[in-house]
Amino acid sequence: MNTAASVQLTPDGRLRHLLTTEGLPAEMIRHILDTADQFVSVSEREVKKVPLLRGKSIFNVFFENSTRTRTTFEIAAKRLSADVINLNVGASSTSKGETLLDTVWNLQAMDADMFVVRHSQSGAPHLIARHVKPGVAVINAGDGRHAHPTQGLLDMYTIRHYKRDFSQLTVAIVGDVLHSRVARSQIHALKTLGVPDLRVIGPRTLVPTDVEAMGVTVHNDMREGLRGCDVVIMLRLQNERMNGALLPSAGEFFKCYGLTTEKLAHAKPDAIVMHPGPMNRGVEIDSPVADGRQSVILPQVTFGIAVRMAVMSMLGSV
C-alpha cells in the first residue's frame, strides 16, 4: 500500500518523511519526543545553535500562507544551522496537480534536502513525498483538513511533560473537530500512545459523524465532557466558520463551548489546558483560563520548536 503512513517510514522503520500521526508507531512517537528532550535544553543555552544540519538546504514551501507556522519551522531549522529558504507559492500557480510537482522537482533540482509543505488541499504533502528522490524528506506543515503532525507531536510532548503516563489519562478535545487537522493528528497520536479515555466535545454540526470509529466518545454537553479530565485541548475556531451555517454566532459558541473558569472546574483540579494558537479570546477560551495557572499554552510553543528540531534532525540524517 502506498498510504501516507507507509510512505513516511523506511522499510527498516526509520522516519523517512513526516506526513501524519496516523499509523506512526508508538515507539517512533516516543523516539521523537525523546529526541526533542535534548533540543529543549539547546533553546535555553546562550548560543541556541547546534551544527547538525549545517550546509543543508531546507525549503519552507507554503502554498497556503501561515506566518506563524512558517516561523516555527524557520527557527527550528536555523537552530540546527541549516540554510532556510522561504517560499510563498500563490495558489494560482498550483491549480493543476502537475504544476505542484513541477514546482517541487524544480526546487529539488536546486539540491534541496528537505521540504516543509503547507497546502490547503489534503494529501498534497503525501503526493510530493511519493515523488521526491531518495534523501529528500518532506514534512507536512498542515494540509487541508487532513493532518498537522508536528502540532500533534508537540501536543504529545506537552502532555508527557506534565502528565508522564498516557495510559491513565482522560483527555478531551473541544470545539470545531470537524474542520480541524490538528484534532485529527492529536486523536491518532493519543490513541497510539494508549490514552484509555479520549473524548471530543462540540456541537453536533462540528463533530464528524465517523469520529467514534476512531475510538473516542462524543459529548455535546461541555460540562459533562470535561468531568474528570486530566487534559483539556481547546481547538481554534476558524474565523470563516463563525456566523456561518454551522454555527449560530461566536457569542453563542462561547456560551456553550468556550472554556471558562466555571466550566474548567468540572475537570480534575490539576488538569492542564492546551490550545494550538492563535487564540480567539472570548470565543473558544476565556482570558482568565488562557492566562491561568492550568494553562500550558505558551510551553506548547516552546516545546514545538524542540519537536520540530527533533523531526528535522532525524529526517536530515536518513
Place this chain on the structure above:
Amino acid sequence: MNTAASVQLTPDGRLRHLLTTEGLPAEMIRHILDTADQFVSVSEREVKKVPLLRGKSIFNVFFENSTRTRTTFEIAAKRLSADVINLNVGASSTSKGETLLDTVWNLQAMDADMFVVRHSQSGAPHLIARHVKPGVAVINAGDGRHAHPTQGLLDMYTIRHYKRDFSQLTVAIVGDVLHSRVARSQIHALKTLGVPDLRVIGPRTLVPTDVEAMGVTVHNDMREGLRGCDVVIMLRLQNERMNGALLPSAGEFFKCYGLTTEKLAHAKPDAIVMHPGPMNRGVEIDSPVADGRQSVILPQVTFGIAVRMAVMSMLGSV
C-alpha cells in the same frame, strides 16, 4: 513611574530596551555612539561580521510595513551573527490590544532574544516592553508619531562625526514636524546633548503647538530659520500629507520649505544637510543639495547600521 523612559533602563542604569530618546541620559547616548564607532570599522572590513550575537534569535516584527527600515535592522543583526526572523504582521490581526501581546508572548515562547518592533500606533513597543520576560529586549523601530529612536541616534552620530561638539551648535529641523516621530526623537536627543540653539522650521499647520515647550524656537520663514545654522535636518513629507488639508500642494511646499542651494546659502558655509530618507526630490529637497558637497545623507545610512549594531550588541548582553 512606568514611562517608556524608565522602562528602557535597568535600575543600575544600563540599556534594557530602546523605546525613545526622551529621557535617555546624555552619558547613555554617548555610550551608544562610542560603541557604534567600533562597528563602523567592522562594516569596512573584508569579512563584515562579528560573532557577538551568535545563536541569538532576533525578530523583526513589523506591524507596519517598511522594507527600508527592516533591512537596516536585518543587516545589523546579521553582521552581529544573530539569526534573524522577519515577520510582517498584518494590521488586521492586531486590532485588539491583547492580540498584540498574544503575538509577542507566542514569539517569546520560541525563545526570542530581541524584538525589533514597528507599529502604526504610538506606544505599542512600550506596551510590549512592559510585558516581555527578563532577558528579552525590545527596540522601537518607529511607532506612530511617537518615536524612532535609532534614527534619532544615528543622526546624533552623524552630527558628532562632522561637528564634534554639540554645545556650540545651531541646528534646524525643517518640514512636517507635526507628524514626524523622527523629529521628536531628534529634538529630545539634541536637547539632552546640550545643543543651545535648536529650531524647527515649517508652516504653522505642520508645527505642533507645544513644540516650544520642548526648548526649541519656531520659524515659519525658512531663510530666517536657516540663518547661521551648522546643521540642517530635512524631514520627509509623507505622501499622504501632500495635497491634503494641511498643505496646499507639493509644489507650493517646495517653494516655501524645499531646501535649495539658494536657501541653504543662508546657513553657515560648512553646514551639513541631513535627511532620514527616502527623499522626495523636488518636494522637500532639491537634487543639487541632495547630491551636493554639504549633503551627509548617505553617510547617515552607513552610520545607521553601526548605531543599530551598537544598540543590539548592548541589549544582547544585558
Place this chain on the structure above:
Amino acid sequence: MNTAASVQLTPDGRLRHLLTTEGLPAEMIRHILDTADQFVSVSEREVKKVPLLRGKSIFNVFFENSTRTRTTFEIAAKRLSADVINLNVGASSTSKGETLLDTVWNLQAMDADMFVVRHSQSGAPHLIARHVKPGVAVINAGDGRHAHPTQGLLDMYTIRHYKRDFSQLTVAIVGDVLHSRVARSQIHALKTLGVPDLRVIGPRTLVPTDVEAMGVTVHNDMREGLRGCDVVIMLRLQNERMNGALLPSAGEFFKCYGLTTEKLAHAKPDAIVMHPGPMNRGVEIDSPVADGRQSVILPQVTFGIAVRMAVMSMLGSV
C-alpha cells in the same frame, strides 16, 4: 563607449558586473563555465557550503517579482556563505529614474557588496552598474526584454555538459523569441561560442524582424526548423501573450509550435531538450517530452545554481 558590454569588464578583462552575454568574450564565458564545474561538486557534498563570500552582503533587489529566480540566487549566495537580504521593491517607488538610483545608493551606503537586480525595464541593471562605487558588483537577473545572462550562461553550461564542442552544433530556439530576454542572451552566447547553425523557430508575429542580423536563420515551420538539430531550446510562452493579439490561442500555438514526441523526431536522435522554466505543459511543450529521456530541463536548474555561484564568487573577489 559606455555600453553594458564595456561596463561589465575591467580594463584588464576581468568580470566587473554581469549585465548581458552580448559582447562577453568567449574566454570569459569559458572561464565562468569552468568555475561552475567546481561548484557542481559542492552542491553534491554533505555540507553544501564554501566560505568564499563569508561576511559579504548580497542584496536581491527585485523590482519585478520572481520567487523562482530570486530563490536560485538566494541559494547560490547562501552556499557561498554570504549574508543575503531579499528586497521586493514595488514598482510604485521606482516610477522615476532618480528614485531607482536613490534606492540603490541607499543600499550601497549599508555596505552592500553585490546587487542582484531584476527589473521590468530594459537597461535598469546597466544604469545601476554605471552608478555604484568601486568594489560593488551588479548581476542582471532579468531586465525587460533585454537580457537574462545567468540563464544564458547556465544554458551554455548545460549544452557543453552534454555536447562538449560548440563548433559542430545545430541549435534551435523555439517559441516567443520576440519577448524573450532569455532567447537574446542565448543567441549572443551561442554565436560567441561559435555555433555554426543557429535557428529560431516561431510564428512570424513572435520573431523579431532584425533577428537574422544576429546571425541566425528563421523558420516558421517547426518540423523543418528542427531537422538535424543537436539542441532544442523551448521558450516559455508568457501567460499574458496567450490569447492576445499576436497569438490565436494556446491550443493553436501548441499545434504549431508545441514540442511533441512526433515533432522532436525531426531533430537528431540524441538531441537534448531544454526549457528555462516554469513550463506550460501542453502549451509550448508536451509532457512526454518534458519528462522524456532527451529532456535536460531539471539538470539545467542544478547547473544554474553552480553557474550563479561561479559568477558571484568571481564578482566577489574583484
